[in-house]
Structures are given as structure tokens and as C-alpha cells.
Amino acid sequence: MLNVIIVSKFLRAPQKLALHEPKVAASAAAVAIAILGLSFGAGFAARGANGAAKSEIAQLRSDLGTQQAALKEARENAQIEINAIAARVGELQAQANRLNALGERLTRSGKLNDGEFDFERTPGMGGNETVSDAPAGDLLKDLNELQAQFDASGRQLSVLESMLYNQQLERQSVPSQRPSNGYITSGFGTRSDPFSGGRAHHLGIDFDANTGDPVRSAAGGVVSYAGVKTGYGNVVEIDHGNGYSTLYGHNSRLLVRVGDLVRSGQEIAKAGSTGRSTGPHVHFEVHQNGRPVNPRPFLDKIGG
Structure with a gap:
């Protein structure tokens, strides 16, 4: 139980x-x-x-x-896009620096002093637009458009630089520098011959000088002759290109040789009275396409 x-x-x-x-x-x-x-x-x-x-x-x-x-x-x-934008900004900054340097060089070369091409000053901007966030895609598009504008500006400035450089070379090849600091004692053209008293055609102009005074090149060029010539004594001839050449006569001493490159204003000889001369002076001739022309209009451009 x-x-x-x-x-x-x-x-x-x-x-x-x-x-x-x-x-x-x-x-x-x-x-x-x-x-x-x-x-x-x-x-x-x-x-x-x-x-x-x-x-x-x-x-x-x-x-x-x-x-x-x-x-x-x-x-x-997002980081890839940021890196891409940063790279483009770096490229544009480098190009902007190059354009600024080129612009400043052209401003100096072209003597543009009116302030229009002041590359140190940022242009003013303003407006009453509605501001919104910029999508990365639109920002890259804007950078590409800015790159194209920089490229176009660079090409234009390069062409302008080339033109200014050619003009500068052309100006430098035109005789415009006074060969001597002395005053002009005899002009170009018909005059009384200092030896015979008769009429004679003077092929250049004479500057008063003391023996040993510097004689300077009227323009840049290449020395085509350096030696003695009948009537001129010790002579230097310089070929400036573009059909221009100059002659410097009656020197006491020559400082250059044939083939030398000379700059505008460079000392090429010492003044004297060699050759057919009545006393120390600088005889200066300008030839255009092989023909002697009056040097005075060239010097008048700079107040000679």
C-alpha cells in the first residue's frame, strides 16, 4: 500500500x-x-x-x-575626389604663378605703368547671389574650365611676349645711342671741307671729344670691321641687322675685333684724331641698306 x-x-x-x-x-x-x-x-x-x-x-x-x-x-x-581637386588646384596654382611672372615681365618690358596690369592686386568682386553648397562634380568642372582659360591666356601672353621681344630686338638694332657725350660739331651733308675750303659732302656727323674719351656702340650688333681705312684712320664698323650698320672713325685705339658681339652703349674704342682729321673727335655714320643716311633723325628719337 x-x-x-x-x-x-x-x-x-x-x-x-x-x-x-x-x-x-x-x-x-x-x-x-x-x-x-x-x-x-x-x-x-x-x-x-x-x-x-x-x-x-x-x-x-x-x-x-x-x-x-x-x-x-x-x-x-570622397577622399579620392578631394585628392583630385587638391591636385588640380595645385596645378592651377603653379600655372597662375607662371602667368603672373610672365605678366609682370611683360608689364616691365612693355612699360605698362597705368596700373591696369597690377599682378600683385586681387580684382574686386561682389553681388547679391544666393549661395549654395558646390557639388564635387561641379567643382571639378569649374576647375577644368579655369584650366582652359589659363591655357588660352598663357598662349596669348606667350605670343605677346614674342612680339614684344621682337620689337625690342628691332629697337636695339636701330642706331639710337649717342656714340659720344660731346656736342655735335659738324652735321651730315654738304659743308666746307676743313682742309681745302671747297664744297664736300660729309657722310656722317662729328662729335667733340678729347683723345681717350669713350666711343660707344649706337646699337647692338656684330663687329664687321676693325682696322684702318683711308681717310678714317682707325675705324670700327658694326652690323646691326635689318639693313643697318654704323661706322666710328678717327679713333686713337680700338677695343673690339671682327666677329665680336656688342651691346647698345658698349664702349668699342677710344676717341682720337687718326686719319684725315684736324683734331680729336668722333666721326659717326649710319648706313641703311648700304647707303649712308643722316644719323641725326635716329638720335633725335632719344633727344640726341
């Missing part, structure tokens, strides 16, 4: 169950089964809740990883 005694504070007195009785055994079995069912159900419910949470956490982790990867890619792309 099997008896079960149940003791609880909720019961007034211990209860005894006689399991050998069919009704009591059936009731006890039912209660036990119910308890086991509730236990298993609670366990399965808890397990299911944990599975759903783990699945949701896994999905969130996956989404976070995807977002982090997208953010990293966006940052890398």
Missing part, C-alpha cells in the same frame, strides 16, 4: 493520499502530467523567444556591417 503525505503551510493539517485507490492515483497522475506539460511548455517558449532575439541580433549585426562598409566606401570615394 502506497501513501503520499503532503505538507504545506496553506493546509490546516497534512494531507495523506492513498495512491492505491484508483481515483486518487488518477488525480495525482493528471496533476503530475499537467505540471510536466507546463514545465515543458515554458521551456519551449523561453527557447523560442531566445531564438527570435538571436535572429534579430544577427540581422542587426549584418545591417550594421553593411552600413559600415557603405560608409567606408563613401569616405574613400
